[in-house]
Amino acid sequence: MPILEKRAWLTLWTMCPVYLVYFLIQATYPQLTPTYLSRFGLLAIVAGLHAVGYIAGELVMRRQNRGEPLDRDERDRAIDASATRSAYFLLLTGMIVVGMVMPFTDSGWKVVNSALLFIVLAETLRVLLTLRGYHPRVAG
Amino acid sequence: MKLLRFLAQEMTQADLGRRVGLTRQTIAAIEQGRYSPSLDVAFRIADVFGKRIDEVFHWRRDAEGAQHAATAAK
Numbered sequence: 001m002p003i004l005e006k007r008a009w010l011t012l013w014t015m016c017p018v019y020l021v022y023f024l025i026q027a028t029y030p031q032l033t034p035t036y037l038s039r040f041g042l043l044a045i046v047a048g049l050h051a052v053g054y055i056a057g058e059l060v061m062r063r064q065n066r067g068e069p070l071d072r073d074e075r076d077r078a079i080d081a082s083a084t085r086s087a088y089f090l091l092l093t094g095m096i097v098v099g100m101v102m103p104f105t106d107s108g109w110k111v112v113n114s115a116l117l118f119i120v121l122a123e124t125l126r127v128l129l130t131l132r133g134y135h136p137r138v139a140g
Numbered sequence: 141m142k143l144l145r146f147l148a149q150e151m152t153q154a155d156l157g158r159r160v161g162l163t164r165q166t167i168a169a170i171e172q173g174r175y176s177p178s179l180d181v182a183f184r185i186a187d188v189f190g191k192r193i194d195e196v197f198h199w200r201r202d203a204e205g206a207q208h209a210a211t212a213a214k
Contacts, residue, residue: 002165073157075166075175136174 004076006061008130011123014053019120022046026113039109043116079133087126094118141171141196144189160184 022042025032033039072080098115106114145151153167160181162170169175170185177185186193 002163073162073166074178074181075162075169 002076002134003061003065004072004080004130005134007058008127010054010057010061012127012131014057015050015120015127016124018046018049018053019116023113023117026109079130083126083129083133086129087122090125091118091122094122141167141185144191144196148189156185156188159188 025042033042094115095118098111098118102111102114145153145156152164153171154164156162157164157167161184162177162181166175166177170177182193182197186196189196
């Protein structure tokens with residue numbers, strides 16, 4: 001499996017579950033984090049779990065690597081560029097909504113969480129398109 | 141390309157990849173027709189086998205004629 005594909009799977013498995021839990025808590029049990037400090041605390045825990053999971057996965061991946069080069073070649077770069085281009089437009093749309101529309105309709109943590117949601121969605125899209133790039137026939 | 145590797149002292153995909161600056165997986169993708177390499181890489185692969193580029197790769201039009209692909213000659 002190419003290194004970029006492994007990293008895409010790693011990102012998917014470390015990022016999506018923790019942020020899914022975060023957004024579920026924010027949407028269904030906002031009373032669990034009543035103060036700004038507790039909300040920042042939850043966000044810090046989620047970001048920390050994501051980072052620790054990713055770093056641990058990267059270390060395991062490098063240890064199990066059987067002499068495969070860790071550099072990307074032209075196919076990896078082409079797949080990455082294509083996936084990143086699509087994710088960029090989603091992120092751009094999200095930032096327009098969050099930065100130019102929501103300040104007039106919402107405020108506070110709703111804006112913060114919406115920005116975070118668009119970042120997670122854009123990154124998820126990038127990862128899914130990367131995986132699709134390696135398996136075009138399987139993923140359609 | 142598989143045949144050319146076999147004739148070149150049974151060169152592995154990893155060996156060929158190292159010589160042209162690609163990963164083993166990308167060489168496999170080229171051989172399976174899942175990836176069309178850049179012109180630069182195509183020239184380098186042909187050079188490894190001491191062949192002309194058109195002896196290693198051929199151009200084909202797909203069934204709909206909508207897409208063109210440079211694929212490795214099997």
